[in-house]
Amino acid sequence: MGSTGVGMRCTKCGSVAVIGMPQHRLKLCAEHFVAWVPIMMERTIDKHHMLGRDERVLVAVSGGKDSLTLWAILMELGYQTDGLYINLGIDHQAYSDVSQEKAAKFSSEHGGVPLHVVNVRDTYGKAIPELARTRRGRRICSVCGLVKRHVMNRIAYEGGYAAIATGHNLDDEAATLLGNTLHWQAGYLRRQAPVLPSVHPGLMRKVKPLCRLYERETAAYALVRGIDFVDLECPYSVKAKSILYKEMLNRLERRSPGIKMQFYEGLLRARQAGLFTGVEQETEYSTCSECGQPTEAGDLCAFCRLWKAA
Amino acid sequence: MMSTAKIRYRRKEWEVKSGMTVRAAIEKAGLDPYSVLALRGKRLVNDQTIIEPGDDIRLVNVISGG
Numbered sequence: 001m002g003s004t005g006v007g008m009r010c011t012k013c014g015s016v017a018v019i020g021m022p023q024h025r026l027k028l029c030a031e032h033f034v035a036w037v038p039i040m041m042e043r044t045i046d047k048h049h050m051l052g053r054d055e056r057v058l059v060a061v062s063g064g065k066d067s068l069t070l071w072a073i074l075m076e077l078g079y080q081t082d083g084l085y086i087n088l089g090i091d092h093q094a095y096s097d098v099s100q101e102k103a104a105k106f107s108s109e110h111g112g113v114p115l116h117v118v119n120v121r122d123t124y125g126k127a128i129p130e131l132a133r134t135r136r137g138r139r140i141c142s143v144c145g146l147v148k149r150h151v152m153n154r155i156a157y158e159g160g161y162a163a164i165a166t167g168h169n170l171d172d173e174a175a176t177l178l179g180n181t182l183h184w185q186a187g188y189l190r191r192q193a194p195v196l197p198s199v200h201p202g203l204m205r206k207v208k209p210l211c212r213l214y215e216r217e218t219a220a221y222a223l224v225r226g227i228d229f230v231d232l233e234c235p236y237s238v239k240a241k242s243i244l245y246k247e248m249l250n251r252l253e254r255r256s257p258g259i260k261m262q263f264y265e266g267l268l269r270a271r272q273a274g275l276f277t278g279v280e281q282e283t284e285y286s287t288c289s290e291c292g293q294p295t296e297a298g299d300l301c302a303f304c305r306l307w308k309a310a
Numbered sequence: 311m312m313s314t315a316k317i318r319y320r321r322k323e324w325e326v327k328s329g330m331t332v333r334a335a336i337e338k339a340g341l342d343p344y345s346v347l348a349l350r351g352k353r354l355v356n357d358q359t360i361i362e363p364g365d366d367i368r369l370v371n372v373i374s375g376g
Contacts, residue, residue, distance in 0.1 A: 005359065005360035005362065006356075006359055006360075007331065007332075007355070007356045007357070007358025007359040007360070008356045008358050016356075017356050018353075018354040018355065018356055019347075019354070019356060020356060020357075020358075027356070030354065064374060065372070065374075066374070171373070215372050215373060215374070216344065216347065216372050219347055219370065219372040220347055220354060220372075223347060223349065223354045223370065224354055226352070231370060231371065233371070233374060233375065234374075234375065237374070237375030238375070240375035242375045243373060243374075243375040246373050246375075247342065247345070247373070250342060250344040250345065250373075253344065254344065
């Protein structure tokens, strides 16, 4: 291999780097990069006491780069995982069906590791776009998020899983934080964390093992490992504010490498230092009379109210 | 003689001069180098890589919403 034309060199071995990570002052070749990412993720799992190897974990997979990377690394690290794919019934460019195929392909290529599939249209009677049309004034992403959270919790509870793992990366978390800060959403700021503990026997613990890895890194990991992920964007997220926030944060990152990480970690440190102490409130839960899941909203949970009005 | 190469992103394609870096080609296409990764064949290449004559570089989006 010639010495010119290959650009960066691996900080560890001097061979051709596949990625530069200025925030870590690190450039890594394919071999060192696929070794480094799981180490970073395991550190996050350990630091936040997310998961034990004796626990069964339900991995929420979308067929995208983050969730399939998460699933691959959890298996590699020896965690007991099953997957959950929620088919939302988004037909534009066959988005949901293509995504489901990627998740199913991953499962079969990894020894047939179990993959639960819940089709929202078949299970509840309407696909997400149809459901959202009945709820004027509520954005489709908000409807979709509510349905996904309910289904994830139900499958994890019924299946006896100890926790749900989601593929949120650092860019997702930083964009959410920026949005919540711009609107001073104190309640959301208080709840944004790498681990959402189980505060009720019917509400499962949620963990985000990729929350300290940049989106660019999870994508690079999937590409280097040959993980076949869906490259389509959800048609409803194209104009999502989260993408605008990510672009703004990336502009800042170019000027100040590491600023996204500092922004997010600053939140975690601020919470530890007691910034949100005054906001803490005891939440009282009742049981939804329709589905039996815990709810803060009285007789019917938000999910069942949504479907009743549809 | 000028040698060219091409870069592709989704359904778009651009002809670029060989000898420039992948990063420069991404910027020339009007894309943000932070929002894409570059593949030469199936291999991920860093954005300082010099584009060779006849290269077919595919860009993959890394920013997802929702």
